[in-house]
Amino acid sequence: MSERAQRPPAEVRHADELARLREHDTDDRPPGWALSLRAARRFILGDDALGVSRKFVGDPSLIDRSLVALATQRGLMLVGEPGTAKSLLSELLAAAVSGTSTLTVQGGAATTEDQIKYSWNYALLVAEGPSPRSLVAAPLLRGMAEGKVVRFEEITRCPLEVQDCLLSPLSDRVLAIPELTGPESMVFAQEGFTVIATANTRDRGVNEMSAALKRRFTFETVFPIADFDTELQLVESEATALLRRSGVTAPPRRDVLEVLVTTFRELREGHNARGDVTDRLSGVMSTAEAVSVAHAVGLRGWFLRGEPGTAADLVACLAGTAAKDSPEDLAKLRRYLERRRHGDQWKALYDARHLLPG
Numbered sequence: 215m216s217e218r219a220q221r222p223p224a225e226v227r228h229a230d231e232l233a234r235l236r237e238h239d240t241d242d243r244p245p246g247w248a249l250s251l252r253a254a255r256r257f258i259l260g261d262d263a264l265g266v267s268r269k270f271v272g273d274p275s276l277i278d279r280s281l282v283a284l285a286t287q288r289g290l291m292l293v294g295e296p297g298t299a300k301s302l303l304s305e306l307l308a309a310a311v312s313g314t315s316t317l318t319v320q321g322g323a324a325t326t327e328d329q330i331k332y333s334w335n336y337a338l339l340v341a342e343g344p345s346p347r348s349l350v351a352a353p354l355l356r357g358m359a360e361g362k363v364v365r366f367e368e369i370t371r372c373p374l375e376v377q378d379c380l381l382s383p384l385s386d387r388v389l390a391i392p393e394l395t396g397p398e399s400m401v402f403a404q405e406g407f408t409v410i411a412t413a414n415t416r417d418r419g420v421n422e423m424s425a426a427l428k429r430r431f432t433f434e435t436v437f438p439i440a441d442f443d444t445e446l447q448l449v450e451s452e453a454t455a456l457l458r459r460s461g462v463t464a465p466p467r468r469d470v471l472e473v474l475v476t477t478f479r480e481l482r483e484g485h486n487a488r489g490d491v492t493d494r495l496s497g498v499m500s501t502a503e504a505v506s507v508a509h510a511v512g513l514r515g516w517f518l519r520g521e522p523g524t525a526a527d528l529v530a531c532l533a534g535t536a537a538k539d540s541p542e543d544l545a546k547l548r549r550y551l552e553r554r555r556h557g558d559q560w561k562a563l564y565d566a567r568h569l570l571p572g
């Protein structure tokens with residue numbers, strides 16, 4: 215993997231942590247797993263003694279239930295609001311359980327069975343006919359043959375018939391390749407094979423999934439971060455790391471991040487900490503969006519003026535993230551910024567309200 219990859223997969227980003235966990239892992243492992251369940255849990259939730267960072271914040275019991283589901287013969291379906299770290303969690307689980315998170319299908323309206331199961335190298339197919347050599351394995355076939363976790367992102371965005379090609383791999387643990395003959399025409403799933411799917415509640419709902427397929431998954435809901443301080447801490451550490459990667463040496467200011475996270479939470483929940491009703495945006499105000507705005511705020515401050523980002527940078531960045539193309543959201547945002555509050559950065563936010571474009 216090149217040193218300049220923008221975002222290497224989890225097993226590369228955290229290769230040293232995985233190696234340490236493996237080295238100290240004396241617990242029993244489910245068949246085909248790269249780590250024991252308890253070591254996989256520590257990889258995701260952190261372990262100070264081994265120098266393993268916490269990568270997912272939230273309910274630890276969600277991680278336990280997810281790992282147990284993966285050790286059974288069912289797939290795991292992570293559902294939730296956008297930006298609640300479903301994809302991140304699926305990546306971390308796959309890296310922990312299989313040592314690889316890259317056997318991934320990205321679901322969409324145009325996803326085909328070829329992209330999930332297998333396709334052919336046409337030059338070889340024409341020259342030799344169908345053979346194991348001309349077969350090009352897609353993530354599902356590889357995961358089954360190698361006994362690894364296959365990730366299926368945004369599964370509900372795929373047409374129903376395409377989703378259903380998971381049925382027999384998940385129930386009979388076999389994938390037929392009718393073009394081949396003999397033993398090669400059946401691929402039997404090896405120990406360790408399973409599927410982690412994610413689905414977004416804002417997209418087409420999970421109700422669009424066939425009942426037969428639903429029965430083959432254990433469903434877990436990933437919730438937004440409930441606690442203000444926890445969310446602030448996460449945004450701070452993620453934004454600091456992103457800024458460092460972008461060549462910004464000044465860490466983000468705590469007081470600016472407090473205003474940012476408060477703004478996101480109030481516009482997401484429709485009330486403030488005291489319970490006063492505020493406008494709620496229809497656009498997504500997730501933690502993931504808060505991290506990316508905090509990153510943009512830091513970049514603006516640094517590359518435009520050589521200092522950390524301020525509340526005025528926040529106003530300039532908000533419209534593009536929070537209001538997107540919705541004029542109603544933009545109007546709500548404008549109303550939100552009209553409120554006066556105590557504190558230097560709140561005052562700066564108020565004073566910069568005219569920077570909101572549109």
Ligand SMILES: Nc1ncnc2c1ncn2[C@@H]1O[C@H](COP(=O)(O)OP(=O)(O)OP(=O)(O)O)[C@@H](O)[C@H]1O
Nearest residue numbers: 270271296297298299300301302414452501502505
């Ligand atoms: N509970 C959390 N723990 C750790 N990081 C989180 C959490 N919630 C949000 N994040 C942030 O959000 C980012 C992950 O967003 P991710 O793309 O995984 O969300 P998602 O739920 O898959 O969103 P979408 O529905 O849009 O696909 C992380 O990189 C992290 O910065």
Ligand SMILES: [Mg+2]
Nearest residue numbers: 300301367412
């Ligand atoms: Mg996702």
